[in-house]
Every structure is written in C-alpha cells, then in structure tokens.
Amino acid sequence: AEETVAEEETVAEEETVAEEETVAEEGAVAEEEMVAEEETIAAEETIAEEESVTEEETVAEEETVAEEATIVEADAVAEDETDAAEETVAEEEPVAEEETVA
8 A cells, every 4th residue: 555655656746747847848938939939020120120221211312313303404494594695695785786886
C-alpha cells in the first residue's frame, strides 16, 4: 500500500513537472510570437515612414519643377513684353522723325 502511494505520488509529481514544462514552453512560444509581431509592426511602420518621406520628396520635387516652369514662363512673358515695347518704340521713332521734318 505504501509502495502504491509512493508510486502515485511519483506519477503525480512527474505529471506536475510535465505540466509546468508545457506551460513554460507555451509561454516561451507566446513570447516569441509577441516579439515577432512587434518586429513586424516596427518594420511596417518603418516602411510607411519611408513611403511617406518618398511621397513628401516627390511632392517637393513636383512643386520645384512647377515653380521653375512658372519662372521660365514669367521670363518668356517678360521677354515678349520687352520685345513688343521695343518694337513699339522703333515704330514710333520714324513717326516722330517724320513729324519733326514736317
């Protein structure tokens, strides 16, 4: 009877140890999964930040190109206006000369 009790205690102890090991393993697996999930989230955030920076750089680049085009256009308009003014002056000079002669 004492042997049976001792055997039962041994079996119960082994079952307890096995259960504790299982719980520890499950905890370790859960922790690894949590770490992996955190790393995935961090990687996704990094990618999102990089995409955001790239988008901001693209927008800035497009704005710069647009500004440069506006400047070129303004220069062209100014040049056209200058040419037109010079032509007007050139046309008016002979008229003034003719009036002076008359």
